[in-house]
Amino acid sequence: QVQLVESGGGSVQAGDSLRLSCAASGLTFSTYAMGWSRQGPGKEREFVAAITGSGLLTLYSDSVKGRLTISRDNAKNTVYLQMNSLKPEDTAVYYCGADKTSRLVRSLSGYDYWGQGTQVTVSS
Numbered sequence: 001q002v003q004l005v006e007s008g009g010g011s012v013q014a015g016d017s018l019r020l021s022c023a024a025s026g027l028t029f030s031t032y033a034m035g036w037s038r039q040g041p042g043k044e045r046e047f048v049a050a051i052t053g054s055g056l057l058t059l060y061s062d063s064v065k066g067r068l069t070i071s072r073d074n075a076k077n078t079v080y081l082q083m084n085s086l087k088p089e090d091t092a093v094y095y096c097g098a099d100k101t102s103r104l105v106r107s108l109s110g111y112d113y114w115g116q117g118t119q120v121t122v123s124s
Contacts, residue, residue: 089122
């Protein structure tokens, strides 16, 4: 079965960087678009970033554009989220998702699979 396992979360100070990883198994990774979403305390889950199966095209939410970068390594079946200049409002559980259509998808309901999430806490 498909498994998505996130890692790399932690507690950092504002301005620090983190790199999240999501290891995928049970699917033909390069044919899936991958995305990240997040859910902060008391907030609805929101789209963060997405990348096509080839890795050539990306899409970001306005709130993270310029600070967070999504990338993938199809040889390792892994997608990454590089997070720079972190802010307290980036505090959330971050989830990795897979979309079998391989298109860039902003809607969370468009993803076929989601991981269990990894916690990121940014203190001021």
